[in-house]
Amino acid sequence: MTTTAKPPAVGVAHSRVEGRDKVTGAARYASEHHFEQLAHGWFVLSTVARGRVRAVDDEAVRAMPGVVAVLHHGNAPHVATDYVSFLGPPDPTCAVFQNDRVPHAGWPVALVVAETPEQAREAAEALVVEYDEEAHDIAFRADRPDAYVPDQGSPVAAKGDLDAELAASAVVLDATYSTPEQHHSAMEPHAATARWDGGRLEVFDSNQGSMWVADELAKMFSLDPASVRVRSEHIGGAFGSKGMRPHQAAAVMAATALDRPVRVALTRRQTFAITGYRSPTTQRVRLGADHDGRLRAFGHEVLNLTSTLRPFVETSAALGRVLYDAEAHHTAHRIVELDVPTPTWMRAPGEAPGSFAVETALDELAERLGMDPIALRARNEPAVGPLSGLPFSSRDLLGCFTEGARRFGWADRDPRPRTRREGRWLLGTGTAAATYPSGAAPSTASVTAEPDGGFTVRISAADVGTGARTALTLVAAEVLGVDPAGVTVRIGDSDFGPAWVAGGSMGTRSWAWAVTSAAEDLRDQLALRGQDVPPEGLTARVDTARLLAELAKKERHSFGAQFAEVAVDVHTGEVRVRRMLGVFAAGRIVNPLTARSQLVGGMTWGISMALHEEAVRDPASGRHIGADLAGYHVAANADVPLVEADWIDDPVPGDPLGIKGVGELGIVGAAAAITNAVWHATGVRHRDLPLRPDRVLRAEEAGQGA
Amino acid sequence: MKEFTYERARDVGGAVALLDADPQARCLAGGTNLVDLMKAGVERPGQLVDVRALPLDRIEPTDDGGLRVGATVTNSDLAAHPQIRRHYPALAQAVLEGASGQLRNMATVGGNLLQRTRCAYFTDTALPCNKRSPGSGCPARTGEHHNHAILGASEHCVAVHPSDMGVALAAFDAVVTYETAEGAAELPLADFYLPVGETPHLETALPPGALITSVTLPPAPVAARSRYRKVRERASYAFAIGSAAAALDVSEGVVREVRLAFGAVASRPWRARVAERVLTGQPASGAAFAQAVDAELAAAEALPLNAYKVPLMRNLVLALLTELAEEAAR
Secondary structure: OOOHHHHHOOOOOOOOOHHHHHHHOOOOOOOHOOOOOOOEEEEEEOHHHOOOEEEEHHHHHOOOOOEEEEEEEEOOOOOOOOOOOOOOOOOOOOOOOOOOOEEEOOOOOEEEEOOHHHHHHHHHHHOOOEEEEOOOOOOOOOOOOEEOOOOOOOOEEEEOOOOHHHOOOOOOEEEEEEEEOOOOOOOOOEEEEEEEEEEEEEEEEEEHHHHHHHHHHHHHHOOHHHHHEEEEOOOOOOOOOOOOOOHHHHHHHHHHHOOEEEEEEEOOHHHHHOOOEEEEEEEEEEEEEOOOOOOOEEEEEEEEEEOOOOOOOOOEEEEEEEHHOOOEEEEEEEEEEEEOOOOOOOOOHHHHHHHHHHHHHHHHHHHHOOOHHHHHHHHHOOEEEEOOEEEEEOOOOHHHHHHHHHHHOHHHHOOOOEEEEEEOOOEEEEEEEEEEEEOOOOEEEEEEEEEOOOOEOOOOOOOOOOOOOHHHHHHHHHOOOOOHHHHHEOOOEEEHOOOOOOOOOOOOHHHHHHHHHHHHHHHHHHHHHOOOOOOOOOOOOOOHHHHHHHHOOEEEEEEEEEEEEEEOOOOOEEEEEEEEEEEEEOOOOOOOOHHHHHHHHHHHHHHHHHOOOEEEEOOOOOOOOOOOOOOOOOOOOHHHOOOEEEEEEOOOOOOOEEEOOOHHHHHOHHHHHHHHHHHHHHOOOOEEOOOOOOOHHHHHHHOOOO | OOOOOOEEEEEEEEHHHHHOOOEEEEOOOOOHHHHHHHHHHOOOEEEEEEOOOOOOOEEOOOOOOOOEEEOOEHHHHHHHHHHHHOOOOOHHHHHHHOOOOHHHHHOOOOHHHHHOOOOOOOOOOOOOOOOOOOOOOOOEEEEEEEOOOOOEOOOEOOOOOOOHHHHHHHOOOEEEEEEOOOOEEEEEEEHHEOOOOOOOOOOOOOOOOHHHEEEEEOHHHHOEEEEEEEEEEOOOOOOOOEEEEEEEEEEEHHHHHHHHEEEEOOOEEEOOHHHHHHOOEEEEEHHHHHHHHHHHHOOOOOOOOOHHHHHHHHHHHHHHHHHHHHHHHH
């Protein structure tokens, strides 16, 4: 090997290293591993929203062709639920069949195992489950008297006297916004295959963190951690929904009971029921400003729902603590427990719905002040963290707005609403800010110099489709000074040791840190040995826990500016996005090709969030109805126009890596940019998502646009 | 999915014999709706009679100058047919506004007419639905109904028929020809779908065991100036929340003939005969168009979440008629 004169690997566009395997079908996903004696488990989900399982009449079903077992609360083994895992206390939803309580519609009440998936499905559909039904409550409203402040996730942050500053403000905005229940809808449904192999439990799964799932399974089934191996080599999307879920637990339970491999693969409808979702929110934003736009008061109160099983906070009030300063600054979360499934993280948890409310409110305030919305944001740019007082590691929100405005043609915009028309379409443009934390978490990695001159990286990372495997290949190649083709990155295997999950936009930053450190260590060892590689190879292993602890305490975030142009037919309510531009400051970009894809993907999801996505629960049954991709609309190709994402230089002084992460950032602010553009087109403010045709039409009928 | 047998019919007589022999048998053509419903447990046929290979895939002129469309003509072939595009443009447009390219390559004309509603209560077997399970109730009226019917519904069912194609066929007085063991017979599309009333599970006037063999478009010079417009919740690949097919013959500023049918407002493609009557002989003006569409929509019975469909249809039809009138004036 050599360390001289190699072209840089990081920062150069590189197609996915596993791309060929994926397009040729050679890449195996979780439900595509075959084993002798494989049996198939099929979930039976509760049809009632609250009550108890009175009886599971499994006798008739056991006699059906191919059926080998029916697991339910009456016969399932006891598992542990009082542990603390990698990511905190477990989700009670995952410990299946432990009692007869039904806390929500779609709760797993049984697993039918059969020789073929078809037999399992037919038997599962034939299984008669009797319930003692109880009255349920799924009514999510801003005025719920039983809403409470959770004791987790920084529920409240405040400085100053909000009421006094609002009273002293020249211009005040007090508005309530809402976002609906939204679902991840990853292309690949969840699936897990569990088997016992030589005394070890091995699970082939589709997840965001093999170590996370292995840790949970070991604790849930009271196993020696070393005897559990979880592998997740290829993943068809995750977006927060692919952590520990009921299907892994059920597969392990059945494989253990039957002593043969068992696969549990979810249908699309089942993924809607048991893999989490984003809670609906109602958000009250109060802003008070002087005539020059300086904020005196910033208030943001958010309510989200959770299940009766576990509190979950959609941290939508968090982004205001980063974006804008004010004399008085109050942000707070409350939650209410209803008879619904437990929500979970979904792309840009907190920031996605939170930015819709805050960034629409800023636009409304700009309108009332007669100020340009970008100038309003510039006026309130904080020097340090508004509540923490900590310096920013780097912050170039205004650089994003400046570059974005230049490229979008913002200067030519007539700020008056409802002034541009093209045939039946009213046209408008809008903008919004974006931000997301750029954290890092401890991870372990090893890098091995192989006798054949190549290098192998091992890390329990997950490539959920983002290109993480490729990014880590480039990072290792850069440090080792070799061509990326000489580096093999192995991920998605809990045997590689603890590592952060693909989540919170922290994956690439956390993993690249470990890979960089291990590669540097190996490089130094090789230099000392005169580049001699022993026949068994030479390995360097690093745990970044100590390195991360040494990092200076700062406000660490990525930023961005979103721009959108829309066309609205107020007579039919149709809204079409014509173009979008996002300019981001997201640190050092490892692989421009896949980073751009992630940002464009996030912005595209923003279109979907603004105009389409909404899960509807039937009040009488408590069931999510239309729970499939015909009923749950995501943006189709024809809804997605030219979406451009780009970035500005964003060096992070004092940060050894400079990588921030781009997984969540693209969706933040995107929906607000679109609804702000709809206001500009029509003169009507929309504060409830999604912006369906009936909402546009009703507003027009009510004369709000005249 | 319930177990079923599968037979491929070789000729129309054979298909009819199979259907006649087994009341649990259903025709399989493109399968784009039936197979989905079988997976969901909504349809549970004991036998599938595959009619795809029957010689019913032609579009031919009729003696009186109309067109006869075979029942197994695919949506794609129908929309691409030069005579359809020329003489019944709204029909080609309607077909192309539906589904996706892949689905249109599979779906057939006969199947399109027999597709079932996409009401979410109908497709969820855990919930009551009078159409799927007669007498069990209709939760849509008090539940989620923002894409449900405003015309011709009943307290027993407010589901809408999802077809785009059917809306244009209704406007053009299409006639359905079918075959039973007793021989061939005809049903005008106007009589094809039954009123909802107390029996929403009975959807068509086809006798048991009938096989649709063709759909005939009578000659209609007015149809040459026709258009279909569909509003939906995304730009493509979604069912209508409101749609309309219109054809307009204007001479010397007066409406000589008008054809108008609505989609996504009723349990069937809704021929707007009241509006047609009001408008015929009137000046081709915005005021007359408004008067006509308002007369049709006077019968609308909206629920809280679908009341927007009344102004939507009004606006949609006004825009459509205005466009056609402007073109006629050129």
